[in-house]
Amino acid sequence: MYCKSPYMRTTLAYTTMQNLIGLVLILFLSAGFISSCYAHGVSDGDALFIQQASGLQLFPFAYLGAKHMLTGYDHLLFLTGVIFFLYKMKEVCIYVTLFAISHSATLLYGVLSEVQVNAYIIDAIIGFSVVYKALDNLGAFRRWFGFQLNNKVAVTVFGLFHGFGLATKLQDFALPEEGLVANILAFNVGVELGQLVALTAILILMNVWRKTDDFARQAYSANILLMSAGFVLIGYQLTGYFTLS
Template identity: 50%
Template structure:
């Protein structure tokens, strides 16, 4: 039993080491995608839908946050509720940010996203309860959803996206993000449900959230460093 627990811890540590460098570049858009998007002039719903879905599926920081959000949610209606709060938040700032031209420094936004990962992991560990801090977790998910959406909007505005067909393309991108989120959640919830059936879940859950919090703090630290160095 001890050997199994140690092996699980080692695998979790290895996963963290693999994910941390990727998390630092979680919002980067490849040069090929950048050139393709900047070459579009007019409505192009499907390409933007694909880009939004790809950005969510490969956005490690988004994935880490979603893992934290659903980590201890057992009922489907709770998963739907919390994910809906997150979706409302990032849809508002994604759509509104681009249409109103309201951006922010990408390093600061990505740092806040890293903090959101660390915050949720610390909450999962019972950290806030121990220090006597209480805040409605649904409102926290909504608030961090706003930050995640602002990050998406900032990246889109960094591209020379044509104003011709902007609304259609923006809707396509947003719906793509939602489709990617559904795919990611289906995988996460399935794996968590399988893991919860194992005796190791109770013992390793705390360690998993420690690693999740570490990943968030590393991401935030990396982005703050980039901000002050720029």
């Protein structure tokens, strides 16, 4: 039916745009099914540079850190789950800061202390963090067990595992000792900058999506996709652990 009223046409167009943005975000979450399995991977070119870098290489390492976060679908899926129902910027900043601090701590500690942790097990736990947050968003724990764990504690603990996940990959390379500490610090700064850019884009989409009438229904589907992506990552990593490690 043709809408003669310019106001009605404008309203319908705006509503359609909002729904499309919501669907784009759902498709982004769906990408985690495949991409999250390789979230901590390092390209051959980047690996070669990391191993051959000598002396201070602050900007290149910062760039690699930002690149890792922007392509690290496991981190982005988890953080999307964390902020999914956070409407106040103060709350978003608190949770993201907790994740950043814990992620940074184990990333730096893991690389500089050379603590060895099985990469498959760590990445499986990271997959579980995505499943956990999706179930939490769906209210599953309150229905099943009658209580809900403190979300700030959960985000902090899972942030520690996310940091170790990247540390295990960097440990695969023979990192030059010269400038190592400064370069790893620069890498970590890049990770946090990349996280800030990614979260800004996600929050913009989320805020528009939340204004639609379909958000409640689509939010359920999005969290099912989040949970499914986490299960895929868990299965992929456990398969690697039992067959390759």
